[in-house]
Amino acid sequence: xxxxxxxxxxxxGLSMLDxxxxxxxxxxxxxxxxxxKGFVFPLMMFLICLYLCxxxxxxxxxxxxxxxxxxxxxxxxLILKVFTAGNEVLxxxxxxxxxxxxxxxxLMEGLTIGSxxxxxxxxxxxxxxxxxxxxxxxxxxxxxxxxGFIEISLIAYRYIFVxxxxxxxxxxxxxxxxxxxxxxxxxxxxxxxxxxxxxxxFENSQNITISMLQRGYDGNLPLIKQNKLKSLDILxxxxxxxxxxxxxSI
Amino acid sequence: MNSYKTFFLGIIVFFLLPxxxxxxxxxxxxxxxxxxxLIWFIVAMPFVAYGLYQLNKLSSVDISFKPLxxxxxxxxxxxxxxxxxxxxxxxxxxxxxxxxxGILVGPAISVLITAVALLIQALFLAHGGLSTWGADIVSxxxxxxxxxxxxxxxxxxxKLNIVIAxxxxxxxxxxxxxxxxxxxxxxxxxxxxxxxxxxxKILLAFIPTxxxxxxxxxxxxxxxxxxxxKKRPDILVKMRILKPEEVAI
Numbered sequence: 001x002x003x004x005x006x007x008x009x010x011x012x013g014l015s016m017l018d019x020x021x022x023x024x025x026x027x028x029x030x031x032x033x034x035x036x037k038g039f040v041f042p043l044m045m046f047l048i049c050l051y052l053c054x055x056x057x058x059x060x061x062x063x064x065x066x067x068x069x070x071x072x073x074x075x076x077x078l079i080l081k082v083f084t085a086g087n088e089v090l091x092x093x094x095x096x097x098x099x100x101x102x103x104x105x106x107l108m109e110g111l112t113i114g115s116x117x118x119x120x121x122x123x124x125x126x127x128x129x130x131x132x133x134x135x136x137x138x139x140x141x142x143x144x145x146x147x148g149f150i151e152i153s154l155i156a157y158r159y160i161f162v163x164x165x166x167x168x169x170x171x172x173x174x175x176x177x178x179x180x181x182x183x184x185x186x187x188x189x190x191x192x193x194x195x196x197x198x199x200x201x202f203e204n205s206q207n208i209t210i211s212m213l214q215r216g217y218d219g220n221l222p223l224i225k226q227n228k229l230k231s232l233d234i235l236x237x238x239x240x241x242x243x244x245x246x247x248x249s250i
Numbered sequence: 251m252n253s254y255k256t257f258f259l260g261i262i263v264f265f266l267l268p269x270x271x272x273x274x275x276x277x278x279x280x281x282x283x284x285x286x287x288l289i290w291f292i293v294a295m296p297f298v299a300y301g302l303y304q305l306n307k308l309s310s311v312d313i314s315f316k317p318l319x320x321x322x323x324x325x326x327x328x329x330x331x332x333x334x335x336x337x338x339x340x341x342x343x344x345x346x347x348x349x350x351x352g353i354l355v356g357p358a359i360s361v362l363i364t365a366v367a368l369l370i371q372a373l374f375l376a377h378g379g380l381s382t383w384g385a386d387i388v389s390x391x392x393x394x395x396x397x398x399x400x401x402x403x404x405x406x407x408x409k410l411n412i413v414i415a416x417x418x419x420x421x422x423x424x425x426x427x428x429x430x431x432x433x434x435x436x437x438x439x440x441x442x443x444x445x446x447x448x449x450x451k452i453l454l455a456f457i458p459t460x461x462x463x464x465x466x467x468x469x470x471x472x473x474x475x476x477x478x479x480k481k482r483p484d485i486l487v488k489m490r491i492l493k494p495e496e497v498a499i
Contacts, residue, residue, distance in 0.1 A: 030381050034284040042280075066376045073278045077439065085443060109441055113281065120280030121376050128373045136373065148302045148309075148316070153366045155320025156327060160370070163324050167332075187466065191473010194347075195481075197325050198354065198474050202485050205318035212317065219313050 014056050014130035018233040019139035020226065025237055026127040032248045033119045039111045041248050042119025049122035058129050070121045074114035081110030133157050138224035151221045159204065163197055170196055276330075276371065276386055277431065279379025282438040290434060291384030294365075297392050301362030308359075319359055320366075326351050327367040329470075330390075331377070345467040346390050349398025349423020350474055353416065354489055357395040364391030385438075389430035398423030398471070402491075412479060412492070413472045420471025424464040428456050 014022070033042050053063055082090075086103030093100050131139075137150045170193050174180065179189035209217070282290070309315040329347030352360040368386050371377035378386045402419035406412065436449035478486050483497035 026380075031284065033280065034282075034287060034381055070278050070280075070376055073281070077281075085441065113439060117278055117280035120379055120381055121278070124279055124372060124380055125376065133370075133373075146299075146302050148305050149298075149362070149366065151316055152305070152320045152323055152362065153369065155317055156323035156366050157370060159321050159324040160327055163321070164328055167328055187469040188473060190466070191470050192477055194325075194329060194350065194470045195474040195477025197328065198322075198350070198478065199482060199485075201321035201325050202318065202482065205314050205321050208317045208321075209314035213313070217313075219309060219316070 014052060014126075017130075017236065018229055019131055019135045020142050020229060021233045021237040022127055022131055023136070023139045023143065025241060026123055028241055029123045029244060030120060032244060033116060033123060036116070036248055037112070039115035040250075042115040044247060045119035046115075046122040049126040052126050053129050056130055063125070063129075066125050067118075067121060070117050074117050077117075078107075078110040078114050081106045081113070085109055134224060138226060141223050142226045147220065147223075150223060154221060155208075159201075159208075162204070163200060166200055167193065167197055276368070276378035277382040277389075277434060277438070279372070279376065279381055281379075281435070282382050282385055284381075286434070286438045287381045287384065289384075290382075290388050294361075294384040294387035294392065297358070297361045298365050298387065301358045301360075301365070304356070304358040305362060319355065319363060322351055322355055322359075323363040323366040326363050327370055330367060331371070331375070345420075345463065345470055346394050346424060346427050347470075348390050348394030348427065349401075349420045349467060350471045352395030352397075352399035352423060353402045353419050353471065353475070353491065356489075357392075357399040360395035360399070361387065361391040364395065385434045389427050389434060393426040393430040394423040397426035412475050416475035417468040417472035419468075421464045421468035423471075424467040425460065428460040428464075429453070432456060 029045065033045055036042060050063075054060075082102045083100060084106065086106030086109065088104040090102040090104040090107060092102065127136075134154070137154055141147065141150050174189045174193065178185070180186040305316065305319060309319075326347040329350070330344055332344055348360055348364050351363050354360075355363070365383075365387050368378050368383060368390065372379050372383060372386075398419040401422040402415045405415035405418055432449055432453045435452050436445055440448050475486075475491075479492075479497070483492065486492040487494050487497055
């Protein structure tokens with residue numbers, strides 16, 4: 001959840017770049033990353049995004065947390081591909097009488113998928129770390145993402161923290177009262193915890209609506225108005241994408 | 251040589267993938283090739299569009315509906331981030347919460363809720379991804395929500411107790427999600443290999459976590475239904491889950 005903190009995402013060079021340009025760059029890079037046949041470009045993406053995240057002072061712990069899950073998946077896919085895909089033998093080992101054969105083409109296939117995962121996660125991480133959620137939503141609305149979707153996302157994002165705090169209070173109270181000592185008790189406690197969250201969601205929705213109505217809510221949330229795209233932002237984005245495109249085509 | 255391969259695959263599947271499956275309800279960024287990412291995105295979008303249509307229709311009648319849907323998206327986000335210990339796999343996994351939202355707000359809105367929760371998770375937690383957003387919406391949102399909703403409705407129509415209907419709704423929502431995720435993963439990573447053998451291997455790999463997790467999800471959904479029935483039966487009536495005469499004291 002630490003990666004959601006908004007205070008990391010302000011006051012750096014990347015926050016100056018227009019959010020629409022950032023979204024467009026990220027989407028084009030994701031397409032390039034997925035369509036590249038090999039692992040050089042995705043790994044390059046990883047290095048560039050890592051550099052960007054480091055210069056915008058993202059704590060290394062938070063950065064590593066972001067990669068912990070995808071890297072695990074990469075390792076599993078690599079093992080699967082090395083030992084089960086391909087025909088060209090790389091090496092073989094005998095463990096307890098079982099001959100395990102690693103394949104060179106399987107390794108290459110695994111590396112390609114693994115690097116695409118790392119590259120893709122890096123691109124999204126750089127976008128997420130450098131932009132606040134509100135800005136992202138304003139950018140998406142410029143790209144004609146339906147208003148209803150944007151509004152629901154904004155409300156959800158705002159109340160994740162409120163409900164998460166409630167969930168932690170309930171969970172700790174349950175734990176202190178031995179609510180998770182056995183599977184049966186744990187199941188009941190967890191059901192109650194989720195039920196309580198749903199109850200809070202229903203109750204809060206009424207209160208939120210009343211307070212929003214008092215502030216002039218008419219069924220539509222106001223969004224940040226986007227100014228005209230600056231020529232500098234367009235030029236910078238095109239230049240960056242051209243360089244990336246050239247590297248992609250090598 | 252093939253038998254060795256199969257045997258080793260079995261070992262990997264049994265010991266390694268259960269841990270992977272702990273995360274695998276969300277398909278990670280970059281796993282799917284561009285073609286499959288686009289296909290799943292195209293499949294998902296009509297459902298999201300229908301959810302938006304329903305949202306606009308219902309919020310024009312009840313102004314508190316949009317905030318409610320936003321809060322439910324926050325609940326689904328939290329539920330699908332909660333690490334739950336799975337004793338049989340010796341690891342942690344997470345429920346989807348989409349069966350629960352499908353039952354509560356209907357499958358169309360639930361798909362929208364899932365899309366929102368998945369977008370936030372992809373952007374800020376690397377759970378799922380932007381390129382796999384469509385695939386994740388189809389497995390968790392569409393399949394999970396519709397399986398949960400339809401199971402609950404059918405069992406209620408068969409006059410079964412709401413606890414059992416809720417439990418089965420959650421259970422089938424989870425299993426439908428895992429079945430679809432297996433299809434998506436197998437089609438995405440198969441390369442030149444045939445689809446079916448890989449699909450069965452992935453499906454088998456999910457079993458150690460997803461079977462108990464489905465039960466957990468069922469218990470969670472049943473627990474939620476029971477709590478609402480005891481504390482706020484009016485909500486169940488308002489959301490058309492129960493008829494007024496079913497909660498009359």
